[in-house]
Amino acid sequence: MSFILRRLIFYVVAAWVALTINFFIPRLMPGNAVESIMAKFPNLQPSAYHALEAMLGVGHPGSIWHQYGAYLVDVAHFNFGTDVAEYPAQVSTLLGETLPWTITLVGTATVIAFGVGTALGIAAGWRHGGSLDRVLPGLMFLQAIPYFFFALILLELLALKAHVFPIGQGYSLGLIPGWHWAFIGSAVYHSLLPALTIVLTSIAGWMLTMRNVMITTIGEDYVVAAQAKGLPNRRVILSYAARNALLPQLQGFGLAVGFVVSGALVMEIVFSYPGIGLLLLNAVTSNDYPLMQAIFLVITFAVLLANLIVDLIIVFVDPRARVKEAPR
């Protein structure tokens, strides 16, 4: 079995586990969407209970396996049910409106942070004990700050005090979203500060792990041999040390991406950025369970997809992954 096929099967299993958890949580946990609405509108008659169930599609007809099957079919058709808070709206419509914002912002910022952090890590690992090592404690501090708190500080300093950046939102009020330059320019301008937050807080993690792997790799015999052959430093660093050190780094990226996305979601709230994070906050404050669950699924699928892309890159970088039976 090839490496990529094994990974694909793993992601299918992971997606199935997420779907199954998502199916059983509302059935095993106390409290449900109908009760939350009943609690919020005390003047509703008890007879409205069944009407609400039918409206939201949470009354559970049929056996649990029948429900499970119907649920899987619904998800396959991106049908996540009707929203509770903004009632007639479909959950999938709300997701479709917000997902592009989050994916563009978080995706771009994460790739930039990973690239710059890895490059800095290579430099710090090669010049072990050099000037880059001296900024490490400062970077560890940045890494330990919660994303949303760092966002608050940046907002205070750069938007409220210095007026360099706009105060939150995804684009200037009064603009109509669309593919024209005024809107795109405004959207980019508004995304700069959120992107800066992600880059600054996550760069330290990438740099630190890459530095540590580099230091260990540089001690390997093949790197010493490459130097002894008289190869130029540049070649030794990039083709010998960094290329091998990159593999654990990429695997780490796959695992960390869920963490970064989670942090970024909370950060969006601070900037009132019109992405999934803000939608999630609204879902939580209004006890909007169908929306919460759909967001969990969408984020999980996005993270699995990111992992799959990382695996494809690993196949490209690592010849061992291209061998038919990859040695373990």
Next chain:
Amino acid sequence: MTVATTISADPTAVAREAAAQPGRWRRMPTKAKVGVVLFGFFVLAAIIGPLVTPYDPSYQNPSPGASLNAPSGAHLLGTTQSGQDVLSQLLVGIRLTLELGIIVGVVATALAVIVGVTAAFLGGFWDELLSLITNVFLVIPALPLLIVLLGYLPQKGQTATILVLAGLGWPWGARVIRAQTLAIRNRDFVAASQETGEKTWRIITSEIIPNEVSLIAASFVNTVLYAIGASVALAFIGVANLSSWSLGTMLYWAESQQALQLGAWWWFVPPGLAVALVGTALVLLNTGIDELGNPRLRDASSASRIAGHWLRPADPTPVLAEVSQRRSGLAAFLHSFSRSSPADETRGSDRR
């Protein structure tokens, strides 16, 4: 004999040796020292803090003059919009947040050890299954799942949060511990105790676990970091008991009552800074543990004195047990067979 020809294959053994030396505090990497001191400070604040709060953290001072005071003698960290004392909230909040982090750390690390060691020992199908579960929960993003799980709970109090966080916090540790257990399991001393008929649980508790102490410690520190980060983020979104004071709920109230727009930096900066500093302490501790296990990672300028010799981290790893253990009569006699020349022994004997 100081610079050994063999490099110890097991970093945890070296770390354990180094930690067992007298004067180990002096020998600890600087980063770890700073981490220990910083974390100790917060633990102390968590223990003493709630006993010495100047005000009741929930007391809302109705007089308009008490609202949004900047830091002053009466309120060292100022007041919130409803006249509550920020310092009192902070002291109580540190207690609640640290308590949660440490309990989650203990429970999740225990789960990680159980799952990791079990998987490595059972092998075969059960190993594959447990590893699959571990990897699946590693790749599913935790925060949205936490929100859904806690969202359905009618009471989002401290206990519920601890249970859910611990229930999702074990996979990282389990993965690392499984790998290490697999490596140790095939070593000779484990085979030896199996041959002598030791029971499996005894081999696990007295042969395997002691060799994984530094790994378990790192896993614990990481889990505490995750628990504090996640709980603060959850509370910030509002998925928490909002009538209790933790660092996260402080930030929630500051954000929802527009502290930023009102310019009340003293309201949201202290709790955020406390989270960041606790986090930094834990990251430093973790780096310290890493460096203890892998001396190459240490700051290259920090040569350390091992058994009277200055060794730079880039130097070949000395076998610490050999360098610095004083041998009793019988051990010295036995060791005399393994030395390469008599000169080795004379140099070794006058080292202290």
